[in-house]
Amino acid sequence: MNMTDDHDVTRRSIDTIRALAMDSVQKANAGHPGTAMALAPLAYTIFTRFLHANPADPAWPDRDRFVLSSGHACVLQYSLLHLTGYDLKLDDLKQFRQWGSRTPGHPERLHTPGIEVTTGPLGQGVGNAVGLALAERFLAERYNRPGGHHPVDHHVYAICSDGDLMEGISQEAAGIAGQFGLGKIVLCYDDNRITIDGTTEISFNGEDHLKRFEALGWHTLSVDDSEDLDEIAAALAAGRDETERPTFIKVRSHIAYPAPNAVDTAKSHGAALGEDEVRATKEVMGFDPDAHFAVADDVYEHMDLREQGAAAQTAWQQTFDAWGGEHPDLKAEWERAWAGELEDGxxxxxxxxxxxxxxxxxxxxxxxxxxxxxxxxxxxxxxxxxxxxxxxxxxxxxxxxxxxxxxxxxxxxxxxxxxxxxxxxxxxxxxxxxxxxxxxxxxxxxxxxxxxxxxxxxxxxxxxxxxxxxxxxxxxxxxxxxxxxxxxxxxxxxxxxxxxxxxxxxxxxxxxxxxxxxxxxxxxxxxxxTLDRTEVAAADGLERGAYVLWDSDAGGGAPELILIATGAELPATLEAGRAIAAGGTRVRVVSMPCWELFEAQTQAYRDEVLPRETGARLSVEPGVTLGWAKWVGDRGDSLGVDRFGASAPGTRVLEELGFTPEAIADRATALLQRAT
Missing domain, CATH: 3.40.50.970 (Thiamin diphosphate (ThDP)-binding fold, Pyr/PP domains)
Structure with missing residues (x-):
């Protein structure tokens, strides 16, 4: 960011975020413009004054993380990512919510540069933010050294909505964050008092959110005016500087501000404002009402974070290199961990x-x-x-x-x-x-x-x-x-x-x-x-999802009966297969612990394990039989549990429901008789 004190360009930058949000939603004729407009000053302040991140390298390890738990307002984040220099173009905003675009209807990890987590289902982002901070705490304790260089030292800034706080998952996650004293979280609550059904008075007006989070062990603050940048910055700074407790900041905002007719309305939450209201809002902001997706050069210059982001990353890299020189074993461990790899051996x-x-x-x-x-x-x-x-x-x-x-x-x-x-x-x-x-x-x-x-x-x-x-x-x-x-x-x-x-x-x-x-x-x-692997196939076959565990007569042609089992029922199924084979039937027992891995194999391998000519197939698994037809075919059968269980010793329950070797053998024998 060009660190200018020019109040005019600051205000125009914030209003540009609003204009991009309105234009993107209007062009798509779908989306949530009101929240993005209300939160523009808060998000602008977080990105330009607090977030240590490098748009040119969104994945550098010690960046600050930003989470938009209220993911329906994603056009706000997309606009900021574009304006601050991430690899997200104006054309991407024009393709908001369209097939194949980089700007989907809710933020998606790995889909859009700068998006840390996939949010949308409300409350998830609050839990994700706690997980990000928990990881930071764990890695900081493992790798940072007193008096030396600290390779781990960053914050998590998050924004949540009324809906996030209504969902019980946020209460669960907030309780854990308070319990552990995760002081690197700054969670900002958008108190716009509007939901899809109307105002929060009808469903969410009976609790004091500050007292709730205080009771959970959080540091709590309040911002009375979401347009007051100094008040916002002071609260964010206080949250950043609090290291013993997570911070919750309640920010009073007005949805769709400064739209003259849509402000504080439920309609502005989840629908385009309409061309007339977009024009009127641009006029209020002093923008050309006929210009769409317009960004002034000085706004781009003012909001560009690439230079300061690169400087922050360079400073961290110097710290990391010095730390690595002092602790080469830890550095090697770090590099494996960030690659998702375990130690050799x-x-x-x-x-x-x-x-x-x-x-x-x-x-x-x-x-x-x-x-x-x-x-x-x-x-x-x-x-x-x-x-x-x-x-x-x-x-x-x-x-x-x-x-x-x-x-x-x-x-x-x-x-x-x-x-x-x-x-x-x-x-x-x-x-x-x-x-x-x-x-x-x-x-x-x-x-x-x-x-x-x-x-x-x-x-x-x-x-x-x-x-x-x-x-x-x-x-x-x-x-x-x-x-x-x-x-x-x-x-x-x-x-x-x-x-x-x-x-x-x-x-x-x-x-x-x-x-x-x-x-x-x-x-x-x-x-x-535990099966005797000298008598049956090696357990490594699990890597392919399903494998031939045992054949009664490997050289006698295709099996007449295939028994397919998963989990704890595998040994009983093997015993049943051996009993049937003793009467002269060619039997194959297949272990199928993972459908998904088996589906990923070649058709040739799947046909090798489950020959198409063998129609007498019985699956054995103590769960609903839904889906097993794919593997047993229309001539096969499934031994499952298409009912609820019962309270009794486990062996008795399994016996009553037909999961003994004898019962499996009887079911398979009956299938063979029908097949012939």
Missing amino acids: WREALPVFEAGEKLASRASGNKVMQAFAPYAPTMLGGAADLVESTRTTFVGGGQFSRVHAGRNVPFGIREHGMGAIVNGAAAHGGIVSPYGSTFFIFSDYMRGSIRLSALSKLPVVWVFTHDSVGLGEDGPTHQPVEHFAALRAIPDLWVIRPGDANETTVAWRVALERQDGPVALALSRQNIE
Whole structure:
């Protein structure tokens, strides 16, 4: 930014943001102009006076992060990115919300330069901001040295709306931020008192937001006039300088200001203002009402952040190089972590389990975690108050708290907030495959965050345990049945349900190696017998999603029956297949822990595992059978649970629902008889 004190160019810059917002929405005939207009002074102040970022290199590690949780107002952010020198052209603004444009209807990570996280579903950005700050705290404690050079020292500035604060996820995330004293967050609340349905008096007028955040452990401030740049700057500075608590700033604004007829109206929230109102507003601002997407040269010059951003990055790079010279081992670790890589030798360190050993996959998963933990020093995560059950703690890794940024994050009973925070930590960079964990049934409570992890291509691991009716006595409220299908329905999410301890090792390996999206692990509460891999195929076959575990007669032609199983039911299915084969039937048992990986294989490989000529196929999985027709075909059958479970010991529930070797064999035999 050209650091001029010229009040006129400052005001015209702010009004230019408003004009671009109006023009973009008007041209698209879709969008949310009012909030963007109201927030122009606040966002201008954040970007030009507080945000340490380099438009020429939006990903440099120690930049400040900006999150627009009220993602419907994204045209505000796009206008600022364009004006401050990011690689976003005026033509991109003209293509707002159009097919293939770089300016979609809500901000999308990896789609538009300068966008840190994908926001839109309200409240998610608040959780993402907490995750970004949590990552900053963790990395600062790990890499900064007293009295020396600090490679990690940045802030998270975020803007949220009434809708963000109404959604419960923001309460969950804000509670965690206050609990941990994440002082690098400055969250600005746009108090425009308008929602789609009208004023907030009808739905959101019964709480004091400042007292609410104060009770959560936040530093709270208030700005009475969103047009007062000095008041805004003073509040932002106070928030930046507060290091012991996150800061919440309530900013009173007027939606669609200074539109003469649309200001403070619900209509201006989610619709174009109309040509007449756009012209009238430009006249109020002293702009040419007939000019569209017009930006004065001195506004471009005034708002260009490239020079000062490059200087900030250069200064950081000098600090980083000096730090790296003093701590070469830490520098090498840093570079691997930012590349999403584990330390050399981690694959060889993973455990191999002995045949016959009986372990729940949550237990074998814990052993795998302890094995790779030293090789992933910046991996962190936790559970929703369930680490004793999910077994997802790093032994000796310390607990994340107000005084120590340990690797084990006690999220409390806040599944949805946990999901958004984990996503934010992953988006930050330098945190290798962060994870969140809970019972599989409670993936319902965090589905929005899981979906966004896939949409954002974030390398996170969702660890879900107690993955079937086999969990037992807690009954149908805790027994997942539809959840396999529900998560498999999310594009780009890999759902892996390993069938024994060694498949669990490979599942974790796949999860850690994936860097272009999330992986969900579905692990059992009940013990699973570890298969003898000298008698069946190696567990490495999991890397391809499905593989031939066992053939009764490898040289006898195509199988007459294929049994396809996932997870804890794999050993029972293998036993059933062997029993049927003893009567002379050619039987194949296929382990299919991950549909998505199998779908990614060549058609030739899929046909090799599941020959098209074999119509007698039975799938075995204790969940709804929805979707299995794709793999068993119209002549096949599926043994599943198309009902809710029951409260009883897990072995009894599985027995009653037909998941014993004998029942599987009976179901398969009946299928064979129909097929012939």
